[in-house]
Amino acid sequence: MKFTGSQRLSALILLAFFCPICLWAGGVNADKSIERKLFIDALMSKMTLDEKLGQLNLLAWDGSLQTGAAANSGVSEKVKNGLVGGLFNIESKSTRMEIQKLAVEQSRLGIPIIFAQDVIHGHRTVFPIPLALSCSWDTELIERTARAAATEAASDGIDWVFSPMVDVSRDPRWGRVAEGAGEDPYLGSLIAKAMVKGYQGEDMAQPGAVMACVKHFALYGAGESGRDYNTVDMSEIKMFQDYLPPYRAAVDAGVGSVMTAFNDINGVPATSNKWLIDDVLRKDWGFDGFIATDYTAIREMGAHGIGDLETCSALALDAGIDMDMVSEGFVNTLKNSLEKGTVSMDEIDQACRRVLEAKYQLGLFDDPFLRLKDNIAEEGQNEEFMNLALEAARKSAVLLKNESSVLPLTKGQKIAVVGPLADSKKATMGTWVLNGDTSQVITVLEGLRKRTAVSYVKGARLTDDEALAKLIGYPMDEQSSEELIEEAIEVATFADVVVAVLGESAVMNGEAASLADINLQASQKELLQKLVETGKPVVLVLLTGRPLTLEWEDANCAAILQCWSAGSQTGNAVADILYGDFNPSGKLTMSFPRKVGQVPVYYSMKTTGRPFWEGVKYTSRYLDVPNTPLYPFGFGLSYTSFDVSDIQLDKNAFAENDTLTATINLTNTGEMAGEETVQLYLRDLEASVTRPRKELKHFQKVFLKPGETKTVRFKITVDDLMFYNSELEYQAEAGEFRVEIGLNSESTKTAIFEFVD
Ligand code: BGC
Numbered sequence: 001m002k003f004t005g006s007q008r009l010s011a012l013i014l015l016a017f018f019c020p021i022c023l024w025a026g027g028v029n030a031d032k033s034i035e036r037k038l039f040i041d042a043l044m045s046k047m048t049l050d051e052k053l054g055q056l057n058l059l060a061w062d063g064s065l066q067t068g069a070a071a072n073s074g075v076s077e078k079v080k081n082g083l084v085g086g087l088f089n090i091e092s093k094s095t096r097m098e099i100q101k102l103a104v105e106q107s108r109l110g111i112p113i114i115f116a117q118d119v120i121h122g123h124r125t126v127f128p129i130p131l132a133l134s135c136s137w138d139t140e141l142i143e144r145t146a147r148a149a150a151t152e153a154a155s156d157g158i159d160w161v162f163s164p165m166v167d168v169s170r171d172p173r174w175g176r177v178a179e180g181a182g183e184d185p186y187l188g189s190l191i192a193k194a195m196v197k198g199y200q201g202e203d204m205a206q207p208g209a210v211m212a213c214v215k216h217f218a219l220y221g222a223g224e225s226g227r228d229y230n231t232v233d234m235s236e237i238k239m240f241q242d243y244l245p246p247y248r249a250a251v252d253a254g255v256g257s258v259m260t261a262f263n264d265i266n267g268v269p270a271t272s273n274k275w276l277i278d279d280v281l282r283k284d285w286g287f288d289g290f291i292a293t294d295y296t297a298i299r300e301m302g303a304h305g306i307g308d309l310e311t312c313s314a315l316a317l318d319a320g321i322d323m324d325m326v327s328e329g330f331v332n333t334l335k336n337s338l339e340k341g342t343v344s345m346d347e348i349d350q351a352c353r354r355v356l357e358a359k360y361q362l363g364l365f366d367d368p369f370l371r372l373k374d375n376i377a378e379e380g381q382n383e384e385f386m387n388l389a390l391e392a393a394r395k396s397a398v399l400l401k402n403e404s405s406v407l408p409l410t411k412g413q414k415i416a417v418v419g420p421l422a423d424s425k426k427a428t429m430g431t432w433v434l435n436g437d438t439s440q441v442i443t444v445l446e447g448l449r450k451r452t453a454v455s456y457v458k459g460a461r462l463t464d465d466e467a468l469a470k471l472i473g474y475p476m477d478e479q480s481s482e483e484l485i486e487e488a489i490e491v492a493t494f495a496d497v498v499v500a501v502l503g504e505s506a507v508m509n510g511e512a513a514s515l516a517d518i519n520l521q522a523s524q525k526e527l528l529q530k531l532v533e534t535g536k537p538v539v540l541v542l543l544t545g546r547p548l549t550l551e552w553e554d555a556n557c558a559a560i561l562q563c564w565s566a567g568s569q570t571g572n573a574v575a576d577i578l579y580g581d582f583n584p585s586g587k588l589t590m591s592f593p594r595k596v597g598q599v600p601v602y603y604s605m606k607t608t609g610r611p612f613w614e615g616v617k618y619t620s621r622y623l624d625v626p627n628t629p630l631y632p633f634g635f636g637l638s639y640t641s642f643d644v645s646d647i648q649l650d651k652n653a654f655a656e657n658d659t660l661t662a663t664i665n666l667t668n669t670g671e672m673a674g675e676e677t678v679q680l681y682l683r684d685l686e687a688s689v690t691r692p693r694k695e696l697k698h699f700q701k702v703f704l705k706p707g708e709t710k711t712v713r714f715k716i717t718v719d720d721l722m723f724y725n726s727e728l729e730y731q732a733e734a735g736e737f738r739v740e741i742g743l744n745s746e747s748t749k750t751a752i753f754e755f756v757d
Pocket residue numbers: 067068089118162215294295511
C-alpha cells in the first residue's frame with residue numbers, strides 16, 4: 001500500500017487499515033494530539049530503517065548558498081528513494097512543487113517534504129534587519145513583520161523558517177549581530193516571543209502560518225573575540241542569567257523547532273551537548289518540538305576534534321538531535337552505529353517521530369501542497385506589507401546626534417547626496433535576503449529624490465582595501481579615491497547640506513563577516529573628513545549591520561542617523577525622517593563602543609570591587625579611553641525633548657506577594673509630537689553573588705504632543721528581582737535595590753527600595 005499523504009481522508013483510511021480503533025479515535029476524539037500519535041504510529045510501523053533515517057536528513061538544494069564545509073548533490077534521486085525529510089533554500093516555488101510531487105507520488109510511502117528557508121527579515125518584502133527592528137522596542141510591530149514574512153513565505157511554498165535568531169551578543173565585531181536583537185536578555189526574550197507568535201500564529205496549519213526555528217542554540221553570540229563560529233567558555237550563572245533567556249522565551253511561546261549552534265560550550269560542541277539539549281532544553285524547559293543542527297554542524301564536530309562522521313553522528317543523535325542539516329551523517333552512518341550498539345532504535349524512532357509530528361502540525365499530511373497552491377497571498381497585500389516595511393524602517397532608525405537642530409531639513413535647502421551606499425539596493429536590504437524583491441527597494445537617494453532635486457555623486461569606494469574587496473566580492477571602482485572625492489567636494493560646495501550615506505555593504509555583516517576593525521572603511525572616512533572640511537553641515541546616514549566606532553564622526557558631523565539596513569522602504573523612511581515628517585524614536589539595543597578595545601562593553605556589566613572613580617588611579621579603567629560607550633544601550637534622540645520627573649514609589653519596602661509601583665511623569669518639553677521609550681532598570685545592592693550594575697526590567701513607549709505630560713507607572717514584582725545564585729537556584733534575596741528610570745541606560749533618575757522576606 002502506498003501512502004499518498006495528500007488528504008486527511010486518505011490518512012484516516014491508512015489509519016483504519018492498520019488500526020480500526022484508531023479511526024474511531026481519530027474521527028470521534030477531538031484531541032488532536034491523540035489523533036496525531038495514532039497516525040504517526042501507523043505510518044512508522046510501515047517505514048523501513050532507511051526511510052526513518054531519511055526523515056532525519058535535511059538537505060540543501062543542489063547549487064544553493066553553501067555556507068559550510070560540504071554541499072548536497074543528487075537531491076531529487078534521494079527524495080524519490082525516501083531518503084530526504086526536509087529541504088532548504090530552494091530558489092523557486094516551482095522547484096518546490098516538482099520536488100513535492102516526487103516525494104508524494106514517487107517515493108514508496110509518499111511522505112511529504114518539509115521546505116525550509118532562511119526568512120530572516122521578510123521574504124519578498126524586506127523589513128529592517130533584526131538588529132534594526134529591535135531598536136524600535138516595539139514587539140507588536142515586530143510580530144506583525146514576522147506574520148507578514150510568514151504569509152509571503154507560506155504563499156511561496158515554504159513551511160518552515162530558520163528564524164528567529166535570538167543569540168544575545170555584546171560584541172559588534174561579530175557580523176551576525178545584524179541578525180539578532182542586541183545585547184539584552186529581557187528585550188531579546190520579548191522579541192523572541194513576538195517573532196514566534198508572528199510566524200506560527202495560533203495554528204501552524206492555518207493559511208499564512210509557518211513553523212519557526214529558534215537559533216542558534218546556544219550562546220553562538222558569545223564566541224571568543226567576536227570571530228564567527230568561535231569557542232564559548234562561560235560560567236553557568238552567566239549563561240542562565242544573560243544568554244539563555246531568549247531561547248527559553250521562544251520555547252515558552254511554543255516554537256516548533258530549534259537549531260543548534262556551531263560553537264562548542266565549555267568543551268562540548270553545542271550539537272552533541274547532551275546536557276544542553278536533553279537536560280536543559282527538553283527536560284527543564286519541556287521543549288517537545290524537533291531539533292535540527294546548523295549547516296554541516298555534525299561534520300564540523302570532526303574539525304572540533306571529536307571524531308569521524310560516524311562517531312559524531314551517534315553523539316549528536318544521542319544528545320537529542322532529530323535532523324541533520326547537510327552533513328548526511330545520520331542517513332549514512334547511523335545504521336552502522338545501530339549494529340554496533342552505539343545508538344538505539346528507540347533514539348532513531350524518537351527523532352523520526354518528532355520530524356513527522358512537525359509535518360503533521362504543519363498540515364502537510366492533510367495536504368502536502370498546502371503552501372504550494374497558487375494565489376494564497378491576498379490582493380492588496382503587497383501594499384499593506386510595503387506600508388508595514390515603511391513603518392518598521394521609520395521606527396528602527398536611531399538619531400545619534402543632531403547638533404544645532406540641523407535636522408529636520410527645511411524645504412528649499414540645496415541637498416548634496418554622496419556615498420557609495422546612497423543608491424545601493426543590496427546594502428539597503430542587508431544580509432540574508434534570499435527572496436527579497438529588489439525591484440521594490442527604495443534607496444536613500446531615490447527616497448530623497450522623491451522630495452526634492454538633489455545632486456548625487458558616489459564620492460568614495462566602499463573600501464580601498466583590496467584584500468577585503470576581494471573577500472566580499474566588491475569590484476574596485478575604476479575611478480581613484482582622489483577623483484571620487486574631488487567630485488564630492490564639488491557637489492558639496494554648491495549645497496546647503498550634505499547627506500553622506502556610508503557604512504557597510506550587505507556582505508560586510510551577517511554570517512562569516514567578523515571584523516577586527518569596526519571603524520568606517522578608510523576610503524569612506526576620508527570622504528567624510530573632506531566633506532566636513534568644506535564647512536557645510538554634514539548629515540551622516542549610516543547603513544550598517546553592526547555598531548561602528550564613531551568617535552570622530554560624533555565630534556565632527558552635524559547629525560548622525562543610524563538607519564541600519566532597513567529594507568524595502570529605507571529611502572522613503574529616511575526622507576520622512578530627514579524632512580521631519582516622522583520624528584525619530586529608535587533606541588539602541590547594542591552599546592556603541594568608543595574604541596574596539598573596549599569590547600565587550602554593555603550596559604549591564606558588573607561594577608567590580610574597584611568601580612571607576614574619577615582621579616583615582618587604582619580603579620577599574622582604561623588609561624586612554626573612558627569606560628563608558630560612546631552611545632549607550634537605550635539611547636536615541638528625538639526632534640523634540642522630554643523631561644522625566646523624579647521617581648515616586650508607593651512604598652519603600654515590599655514582600656514576596658506584594659508589588660511596588662514606581663511612577664514618573666514624562667513631559668514633552670519641545671515643539672514636535674514624538675514618541676519616547678521610558679526604561680526601568682534595577683540594581684540588586686545586596687546579593688549573595690555579584691550582580692550587574694543595572695538590568696532592564698520594564699519599558700513603556702509613550703507618545704506625547706508638545707507640552708503634554710503623561711504619568712508612567714511600572715509595577716515591580718518579585719519576578720523582577722530574581723536571579724541565579726551560585727547553586728543555580730532562581731530566587732530573589734531580601735535586601736536593598738535601586739530602581740532607575742530614564743530615557744537611556746545611562747541617564748536615569750533613581751530611588752531605593754527594600755525587598756523583605
Ligand atoms: C547559518 C544558519 C542558517 C543555515 C541555513 C548556516 O550557515 O548559521 O543561520 O539558517 O546556514 O542556511
